[in-house]
Every structure is written in structure tokens, then in C-alpha cells.
Amino acid sequence: MKHEEREVVIELKNAWKIFGEQADQAMQAVKSEGIGKAEVLDKYGAVVGIADCSFNVRRGEIFCIMGLSGSGKSTLVRHVNRLIEPTSGEIYLLGEDVMKLSTTALREMRAKRIGMVFQHMALLPHRSVRDNVAYPLEIRGESKSRRWDVSQHSLSLVGLDGFEDRFPRELSGGMQQRVGLARALASDPDVLLMDEPFSALDPLIRRQLQDQFMALSEQLHKTTLFITHDLDEAIRLGTRIAIMKDGRIVQIGTPEEIVTNPADDYVRDFVQNISKLKLVFAHTIQVPINEYKPQEGDDLSRSPRVSQDVDLDYLIDVAVKTNQPTVTTDDDGKDVGVVSKDRLLQGIRDGK
Amino acid sequence: MAEKETLSTVEILEEIPEVDISDSVRDFAGQNGDYYVREFKKIQSSQSGYCWTFNIASAAFGPLWATARGLWGLFWIFAVCEMVLLVMLGSGLWSDLGADKFERAERLQANYETMLERAATAREAGDEEGAQSFEKRSENLVRAREKALAEGAxxxxxxxxxxxxxxVGLIILKVFEGCSANxxxxxxxxxxRGDRTVRSDFNWAIGALGVAIVSFVYIVTLLRFTTSNPSELITDFPIGNQYYLAIASWIDYWFDLASxxxxxxxxxxxxGIRIILDGVETLLVGTPWPVVMAIIVIFAYRSAGARVAVFTAAALAYIAVLGYWEKSMATVALLGTASFLCVAIGIPLGVLFARNxxxxxxxxxVLDLMQTLPSFVYLIPIIAFFGTGKPPxxxxxxxxxxPPIVRLTTLGLRQxxxxxxxxxxxxxxxxTQILRNIEIPLATPSIMAGVNQTILMCLSMVVIAALIDAKGLGYDVLVALQYAAKGQGILAGVAIxxxxxxxxxxxxxxxxxxxxGG
Structure with missing residues (x-):
């Protein structure tokens, strides 16, 4: 089933967050007069955290929100479970209007439906790994034996068998964050909120955890809202990516859309140094076969044939073994396009 | 885009150029900007930060210059020094030092003349003996007069x-004023430069305030010290003690009413306090001493190890041998009850303060007041409302x-x-779950430090509590204090x-x- 057909699990509509004592007045002024961020600070002494953010996440998606520090991404993710109250806007989770939930219902939703992972792990230092993982269940009042069973299972999912009785401080950063992940998974939530979970880790460990998380995600199909400041990470993990700047979402799209078709200079600047090899596909760079002007020595009948859906990485492998341009075919095996070596090099650089 | 802005190439210079502060100094100083530009450059180029610079305006007007320039610290130094020196000068100049001595000499001179007259009259009357005695007295008067004159001089x-x-002092002060000003x-x-709220510019209004302060202080002080009979207005506060009595009796009235x-x-x-205290006291005093002693030593061993256990045993032996056992247990009961109540009230209060x-x-x-108020002061209302004895x-x-348990609980929770x-x-x-599962456990070290502090604070009160008949070891110290019984006092003190x-x-x-254990 394609993602577009699945049910929407998380939805934010026109969410605003303004910090400050005069937030409400500032909000009104923004709505009626359309004043900007600087004016809000100047007139009301209030800071715009997030501005007019709307997006939706469908079941099973990993939706990455990418932005630099201070762009409001951590604030945004805390709106989903109302750790931060929006100044205005609507939030829906699993079809329920989160803003209308009573305190008890909200707690219930946080305990059963949402798991959260934090940048600095936020483990309870005075409790063993097992009790940390089991804490969400303890809050829900589950029995001790059930808590032990679940935390054992959850820890095995993240590959931490045998560490149950250790304390967080005895573990490395990467292991601590795996405990954080196990804790988020313990209550078997529908939604995972991950607030820069791997940012505080060194690059090697980060990559390992990304791989582990992707494997887990394929297995568990959790709808995930993943916050990161690292575009590489967003592209590796994300089904779709939202790019934030100054509290606004400037572009939402699949990794390929973002890389090949950046919405503005800000995004373009970001994607410039991203490797396009796995993100750009033959159909994006191919020249239609009827428009192709053969060069000297070309003989398309001797050309290798590949599906037009292969990525550039694969195209390079094919191209280095021949002195002919590569011909691409559609699903029926019909020749549709040609990728010359020049075109391939250009595609590697520009992504189109 | 800010993140990608490339640094413009910086030219590497042979010589590092000078930083020009002229405009900003002119901005800062306002009047006479150019003078300060020159002087500041001189000061900044000296290596120690001190150099010979002389500000004539400051030397002439001292404190007034300092206020107008916003240097309040310097103003007070200048003003106080000047005032002291002026008082010295004034009393040298105007007050009649030795005037009373000269007056006395004059009186003595008059007496001397009377004596001589009497001697003459006596001699005329033929009373040679009387005349001689008058002459002798007049000689004494002459000596006294000369002494008075010498003292006066x-x-x-x-x-x-x-x-x-x-x-001389004023001259030195003026030089100092001139030198230190810049x-x-x-x-x-x-x-x-870093904080634009710092006073800058030459301000006439503040300067005028300086003039007002200086002239008021100088004139009144000089009046006090240089005239021989200063007006009562400046020596005594013009209001008498009628208010004092009225307010004191008003307080008495309310205290009586409330009690x-x-x-x-x-x-x-x-x-309520009595009930808790009785329980603890029965436990400590009523239980046979070997049992209590053994329990304390074992407890010390379990919690703090063998060394503390040995020390505890020795301390308890000291207490028991000197006959302080019962009194010590009474003191511990008193302090245990006080600490227990402090903890029972203080921790919830600390939680409230951390939350709200x-x-x-x-x-x-209020906590500050409780800790700073001398304990004798709050003994008064306690006696008024609760009388004397152990509960008070x-x-x-x-x-x-x-206060310590409340403060440290709040601190622990906030951390x-x-x-x-x-x-x-x-x-x-x-x-509630957050408080119980996370905040309290993580604040425990801080809360425990608070408990410890509270117990020791309560212990330090045992002597004062003995003042209102709370008995215990404190009472022994108190009695020793009353009779200056050094030995008794020290023995009881060491027991505490x-x-x-x-x-x-x-x-x-x-x-x-x-x-x-974590």
C-alpha cells in the first residue's frame, strides 16, 4: 500500500507558538495585522517559536523534521503530545483532537499511544535500566511481573540483553540512547516522537543506531516523527522530510523531491553537498530516446539496458563497464531514454 | 545565508594599528571631551594602569566633580576625607581651645586680688597672723593661675x-583628588563601553545634588564640632521617648489579648508536642540504658562503620560515667522531637516552595527572619503564648x-x-508520580543534608531552650554559667x-x- 493511501496519524493545522507574557496579544496582532517575528519581539517582547506549521504524518511513515538549532523543531514536536501548549492551531492524533482532551485523557494518550526519545536520553539516573524501560508501564499501574517481561522484550529489541540490572551511568552514550529507545517502545505506542535522538552521539555510533532504528522500524511499523539537524540523517531515515527555518516549515517532500527540487535558496544551500547517488534515479536525468542525439561511435544497440527506476549509484556501476551510453527501459522492457556519461556526471553533481 | 558566509580575506599588516578611542571618549565625557581623550590615552598606554595625570577640576572641586561625573564611590571618599580635615581646621580656627582655662586664670586673678586686699585689711586691723595666712593663700592662687595659663597656652x-x-592634610588630599580622578x-x-547604563557625560543636575549633600553635611558637622554650645537640634534627635512607651504597651495589649x-x-x-515528646522520652529514658546504648552503637556501626562505632561507644561512656545519661537522653528526646517536627513540616513546605x-x-x-532573629527575641512571644517548659x-x-530543611528541599527539587x-x-x-518517582529520589542528597543541618541547628538551641525551662544538658550549662562553675559547665558542654x-x-x-547505593 502506498503511503498516500494510509490513514493520517498525526496532523497539525496552522500551529503557532509564541513565547512571552503577552503571547495572546502578539498572536492577535500576527493574525490581524500580519506582523513579523522582529515586530512581535519589539512590540510585545514575545518570541515566535513556531509559525503557522501544518503537516500530516501517515501510518508507518518516518517523518523527519530538519532544521538548524533555534528553528523551532524541538518546540514543534512537543506540540504533538502537548508538552508545550500551542498559542493557536489544531492538533490531531489518531483522529482525536488533542487540544480538546481532558488532563486525564491526555495523560492516557501519552502513556498508551506515544513513545518519546530525547536528545539527552533523560533516563532516570537512580533506577536500573530495567526500571527505566519499565517506567511508562509503571505509570500506567502495570504489575511488576508484566513490567519485567515487557522491559526484557523491549531491551532485546534494541540489543541490550543482559544489561537489565545496570544503571544508566554505567552505560555508554549509544547504549543509553538505546535504553531510551527501548523505553519509548515499551508501552507499544502507535507513535514515536524522536527529538534529535542521535545528535549527541559520535558519528560512528550514530550511524549504527540509525541502521538499527531503520531495521526496527521496518519490523514494527511505528509512525515516527523524527527531529534532526542533520540532513544526511533525515535523508537516510525519512519517508518524507519537512525543512524548518525560523519557526516556519519551508518545504515538505520526499528526500528526492527535496534534493532535486529545493523550494528556495535556503534549502538549495543545504542540499548542495548531499550525495545524490542514492536519491536521484535514471528517469530524472535520462534524455528521451527520440530526442537523443548520438555522438560519434555510439551504437545504442550495444548499450547496456537498465530499468529507468535505478539510482545513479547503480548507473555508475553499469556505465564504467562499457564505452556506450546506457539505455533505460520502462516496466515493459521498452527503451525509453538514454543516459550518456556526460549526462551522468552532470546528474551526479546537480541531481538533475 | 549566515552559516555559509565566507570570511573576507584579512590583510596582514606589518604593524598592528592603534585603536582609536577618541570619538567614544568624547561621547562618554561630554564636556571637555578632548582633555579626557588625551588623558585616557596616557593612562591606557601606561603599563601598570597608573600614571601621572592631574585633573584640576577634580582637585578644585573634589566631591562635586565626582558627583557631576557620576563617580559616587569617589565622591564618598573625597567628601568624608574633606569633612574630617575641615572639622580639624574649623576647631583649630574658630573654637576657643583653652578658653575655659583662661577664664579660670582670670577668676583666680580676681580671687588673688581679693586675698591681697583682705591681707591688707587684716594687717591694718593688726591681725598679723590672719594677714599672713591670706598672703599664703594668695600665693597658692598665683601658682594655680600660672598653671591654668600654661595649660591654656x-x-x-x-x-x-x-x-x-x-x-597639610587638605593639600595632600587635593593632590590625591587631582591624581586619582582621571x-x-x-x-x-x-x-x-560594555554597559551603557553606566553613568556618562557631565551632569549638572546630579552635580547640584552633590552640592546640596556636601553643603548640608559640611555645615551641620562643622556646627557640631566647632561651636562650644551646638544647638540641641543637631545633637539630639528631636523626638522624645513618649512613642516608645505607647507602642510597647500597645504590643503588650495585643499579646495579652491573643494569649x-x-x-x-x-x-x-x-x-500535641507533649504527646510526641513523651513517646520519644519513654523510649530513650525508660528503656534500660544498656539496651539503648547497644542499639545506638550498633546503629552507628551499621551506618558509618567501625571507627564511628568506637567513637560513639566512648562518647556514650563519657556521658554515662559523668552521670549525664538521663539528661542526655532527655536532650536527645527534645531535639529528636524538634527535628522530627521540622522535617515533617519542612519537607512539604520545601516542595510547595519549589513548585510555587x-x-x-x-x-x-520569613525563613531569613527565622534564622537571623536573635533567639532571645522570639523566646518572648513563645513564653507569652506557650509559657515555659519543654514544648515551648x-x-x-x-x-x-x-529553615535549612525547607531551603535544601527546595534547592534539591529545583536542581x-x-x-x-x-x-x-x-x-x-x-x-504526584513525578514528585514521588523522580523529584524526591533525585533531591534526596540535598534533603538529607537539610535534615542533618536541621538536627544540628536544633541541638545548638538546647542551652537557650533551657532558659525557658526545657531542662536537659542545657540546664547544667546554664546553671554553671550563673555560678561561674567552670568545671561543671565544661563537662556538660562536652556532653552536648x-x-x-x-x-x-x-x-x-x-x-x-x-x-x-544510588
Whole structure:
């Protein structure tokens, strides 16, 4: 089933967050007069955290929100479970209007439906790994034996068998964050909120955890809202990516859309140094076969044939073994396009 | 885009160019900007930060220059020094030093003349003996007069000396005023560069305020010290003590009213404390001493190790051998009850203060008051409302012992990492669950330090509590104090000290234990 057909699990509509004592007045002024961020600070002494953010996440998606520090991404993710109250806007989770939930219902939703992972792990230092993982269940009042069973299972999912009785401080950063992940998974939530979970880790460990998380995600199909400041990470993990700047979402799209078709200079600047090899596909760079002007020595009948859906990485492998341009075919095996070596090099650089 | 902005190439210069401060100094100084530009450059280029610079305006007007330039610290130094020297000068100049001596000499001279007259009259009357005695007396008067004259002259000369010292002092002060002005002003300029709220510019209005302060202070002070009979207006505060008595009796009235109308409340509190105290006392005093002693030593061993246990045993032996056993146990019961009540009240109060900023703002000055108010002061209302005996003694100890536990509980709770609390909230924890599962456990080291402090504070009150008949070891110290019985006093004092050390060690041992165990 394609993602577009699945049910929407998380939805934010026109969410605003303004910090400050005069937030409400500032909000009104923004709505009626359309004043900007600087004016809000100047007139009301209030800071715009997030501005007019709307997006939706469908079941099973990993939706990455990418932005630099201070762009409001951590604030945004805390709106989903109302750790931060929006100044205005609507939030829906699993079809329920989160803003209308009573305190008890909200707690219930946080305990059963949402798991959260934090940048600095936020483990309870005075409790063993097992009790940390089991804490969400303890809050829900589950029995001790059930808590032990679940935390054992959850820890095995993240590959931490045998560490149950250790304390967080005895573990490395990467292991601590795996405990954080196990804790988020313990209550078997529908939604995972991950607030820069791997940012505080060194690059090697980060990559390992990304791989582990992707494997887990394929297995568990959790709808995930993943916050990161690292575009590489967003592209590796994300089904779709939202790019934030100054509290606004400037572009939402699949990794390929973002890389090949950046919405503005800000995004373009970001994607410039991203490797396009796995993100750009033959159909994006191919020249239609009827428009192709053969060069000297070309003989398309001797050309290798590949599906037009292969990525550039694969195209390079094919191209280095021949002195002919590569011909691409559609699903029926019909020749549709040609990728010359020049075109391939250009595609590697520009992504189109 | 800010993140990608490339640095423009910087030209590498042969010589590092000078930083030009001229415009900003002119901005800062306002009047006479160019002068300060010159002087500041001189000061800044000297290596020690001190150099020869002389500000004529400051030398001439001293404190007035300092206020107009916004240098209040310098103003007070200048003004006080000048005033002292002016008082010296004034008393040398105007007040009649030695005047009373000269007056006396004149009186003596008059008496001498009368004596001589009498001697003459007596001689005329043929009374040679009487005449001789009058002459002898007149000779004594001459000697006394010469002595008075000499003293007067010495005082006058002293006045002149005073004047000379004052003048020399004033000259030195003026030189100092001239020299230090620019250096201090340059420092103010450096501060002003980072913080534009620092006073700058030459301000006539503030200068006028300086003139007003200086003239008022100088004139009144000079009047006081240089005239022989200064007006009462400046020597005595013009209001008498009629208010004092009125207010004191008004307070008496309200105290009496409150103690008679709310007697049931105060008695209730007393009775409540009494019940707890009786329980603890029976436990400590009623239980046979070998049992209590053994339990204390074992407890010390379990919580703080063998060394503390040996020390505890020795301390208890000292107490028992000198016959302080029962009194010590009574003291420990008193202090145990006080500490227990402090902890029972203080921890919830600390939680409230950590949660509620408004309550904290209200409570903090009250806590400060409880700790700074001399204990004798609050003994008065305690006696007025609760009378004397052990429960009031416990209440007095609690007033002193409550602040640390409240403060350290609040501090501990505030130091709990915000992200851990947020995580718990994200998993749906209620406020009570967060408090019980996260905040209290993580604040435990701080709270335990508070408990320890509270116990020791309460212990330090045992002697004062003995003043209102709370008995115990404190009473022995008190009696020894009254009769200057050194030996008794020191023995009882050491017994209190041992109680304190044992309690402190045992609790700290326990507390380290929990820290290690995690």
C-alpha cells in the first residue's frame, strides 16, 4: 500500500507558538495585522517559536523534521503530545483532537499511544535500566511481573540483553540512547516522537543506531516523527522530510523531491553537498530516446539496458563497464531514454 | 545565508594599528571631551594602569566633580576625607581651645586680688597672723593661675598644630583628588563601553545634588564640632521617648489579648508536642540504658562503620560515667522531637516552595527572619503564648531548625534535571508520580543534608531552650554559667558536643550510604 493511501496519524493545522507574557496579544496582532517575528519581539517582547506549521504524518511513515538549532523543531514536536501548549492551531492524533482532551485523557494518550526519545536520553539516573524501560508501564499501574517481561522484550529489541540490572551511568552514550529507545517502545505506542535522538552521539555510533532504528522500524511499523539537524540523517531515515527555518516549515517532500527540487535558496544551500547517488534515479536525468542525439561511435544497440527506476549509484556501476551510453527501459522492457556519461556526471553533481 | 558566509580575506599588516578611542571618549565625557581623550590615552598606554595625570577640576572641586561625573564611590571618599580635615581646621580656627582655662586664670586673678586686699585689711586691723595666712593663700592662687595659663597656652598651641595638620592634610588630599580622578574616570569609561547604563557625560543636575549633600553635611558637622554650645537640634534627635512607651504597651495589649483568646490553640499545640515528646522520652529514658546504648552503637556501626562505632561507644561512656545519661537522653528526646517536627513540616513546605514561585517569594524572607532573629527575641512571644517548659523549648528550637530543611528541599527539587521530569511527563506521569518517582529520589542528597543541618541547628538551641525551662544538658550549662562553675559547665558542654558529633556522624554515614547505593 502506498503511503498516500494510509490513514493520517498525526496532523497539525496552522500551529503557532509564541513565547512571552503577552503571547495572546502578539498572536492577535500576527493574525490581524500580519506582523513579523522582529515586530512581535519589539512590540510585545514575545518570541515566535513556531509559525503557522501544518503537516500530516501517515501510518508507518518516518517523518523527519530538519532544521538548524533555534528553528523551532524541538518546540514543534512537543506540540504533538502537548508538552508545550500551542498559542493557536489544531492538533490531531489518531483522529482525536488533542487540544480538546481532558488532563486525564491526555495523560492516557501519552502513556498508551506515544513513545518519546530525547536528545539527552533523560533516563532516570537512580533506577536500573530495567526500571527505566519499565517506567511508562509503571505509570500506567502495570504489575511488576508484566513490567519485567515487557522491559526484557523491549531491551532485546534494541540489543541490550543482559544489561537489565545496570544503571544508566554505567552505560555508554549509544547504549543509553538505546535504553531510551527501548523505553519509548515499551508501552507499544502507535507513535514515536524522536527529538534529535542521535545528535549527541559520535558519528560512528550514530550511524549504527540509525541502521538499527531503520531495521526496527521496518519490523514494527511505528509512525515516527523524527527531529534532526542533520540532513544526511533525515535523508537516510525519512519517508518524507519537512525543512524548518525560523519557526516556519519551508518545504515538505520526499528526500528526492527535496534534493532535486529545493523550494528556495535556503534549502538549495543545504542540499548542495548531499550525495545524490542514492536519491536521484535514471528517469530524472535520462534524455528521451527520440530526442537523443548520438555522438560519434555510439551504437545504442550495444548499450547496456537498465530499468529507468535505478539510482545513479547503480548507473555508475553499469556505465564504467562499457564505452556506450546506457539505455533505460520502462516496466515493459521498452527503451525509453538514454543516459550518456556526460549526462551522468552532470546528474551526479546537480541531481538533475 | 549566515552559516555559509565566507570570511573576507584579512590583510596582514606589518604593524598592528592603534585603536582609536577618541570619538567614544568624547561621547562618554561630554564636556571637555578632548582633555579626557588625551588623558585616557596616557593612562591606557601606561603599563601598570597608573600614571601621572592631574585633573584640576577634580582637585578644585573634589566631591562635586565626582558627583557631576557620576563617580559616587569617589565622591564618598573625597567628601568624608574633606569633612574630617575641615572639622580639624574649623576647631583649630574658630573654637576657643583653652578658653575655659583662661577664664579660670582670670577668676583666680580676681580671687588673688581679693586675698591681697583682705591681707591688707587684716594687717591694718593688726591681725598679723590672719594677714599672713591670706598672703599664703594668695600665693597658692598665683601658682594655680600660672598653671591654668600654661595649660591654656598649650591648648591654644595644640589648636594651631591641629590647624597646620589640617592644612597639610587638605593639600595632600587635593593632590590625591587631582591624581586619582582621571584614573577612576578611565575605569568608569571602560565599564561604560560594555554597559551603557553606566553613568556618562557631565551632569549638572546630579552635580547640584552633590552640592546640596556636601553643603548640608559640611555645615551641620562643622556646627557640631566647632561651636562650644551646638544647638540641641543637631545633637539630639528631636523626638522624645513618649512613642516608645505607647507602642510597647500597645504590643503588650495585643499579646495579652491573643494569649487569652487563643489559649485553646496554643494549648492544643503544646499538648500535641507533649504527646510526641513523651513517646520519644519513654523510649530513650525508660528503656534500660544498656539496651539503648547497644542499639545506638550498633546503629552507628551499621551506618558509618567501625571507627564511628568506637567513637560513639566512648562518647556514650563519657556521658554515662559523668552521670549525664538521663539528661542526655532527655536532650536527645527534645531535639529528636524538634527535628522530627521540622522535617515533617519542612519537607512539604520545601516542595510547595519549589513548585510555587509566589509561595517561595513570600516564604523566603520569613525563613531569613527565622534564622537571623536573635533567639532571645522570639523566646518572648513563645513564653507569652506557650509559657515555659519543654514544648515551648521545642518550638523555639523549631524556629531555628526549620529553615535549612525547607531551603535544601527546595534547592534539591529545583536542581532535578528538567529533561528527566519532561520525559516522565511525556510518558503520562501525574504530578504526584513525578514528585514521588523522580523529584524526591533525585533531591534526596540535598534533603538529607537539610535534615542533618536541621538536627544540628536544633541541638545548638538546647542551652537557650533551657532558659525557658526545657531542662536537659542545657540546664547544667546554664546553671554553671550563673555560678561561674567552670568545671561543671565544661563537662556538660562536652556532653552536648558528643551528642552532636555522634548524631552528625551517624546521619552523614547513612547519607553517604544512600549516595553510593544510588
Amino acid at each position: 598649650a591648648l591654644q598651641a595644640g589648636g594651631t598644630n591641629l590647624m597646620i595638620i589640617a592644612i 584614573i577612576a574616570y578611565e575605569r568608569q569609561y571602560s565599564r561604560w 487569652s483568646n487563643f489559649a485553646f490553640l496554643f494549648q492544643g499545640v503544646s499538648r 514561585q509566589r509561595a517561595f517569594n513570600f516564604g523566603r524572607p 523549648g521545642i518550638l523555639a528550637s523549631m524556629i531555628f531548625g526549620l 532535578v534535571p528538567k529533561d528527566v521530569v519532561e520525559a516522565a511527563r511525556a510518558f503520562g506521569a501525574t504530578n 558536643l558528643f551528642c552532636a558529633i555522634v548524631i552528625d556522624r551517624v546521619i552523614q554515614g547513612k547519607f553517604k550510604d544512600t549516595e553510593k
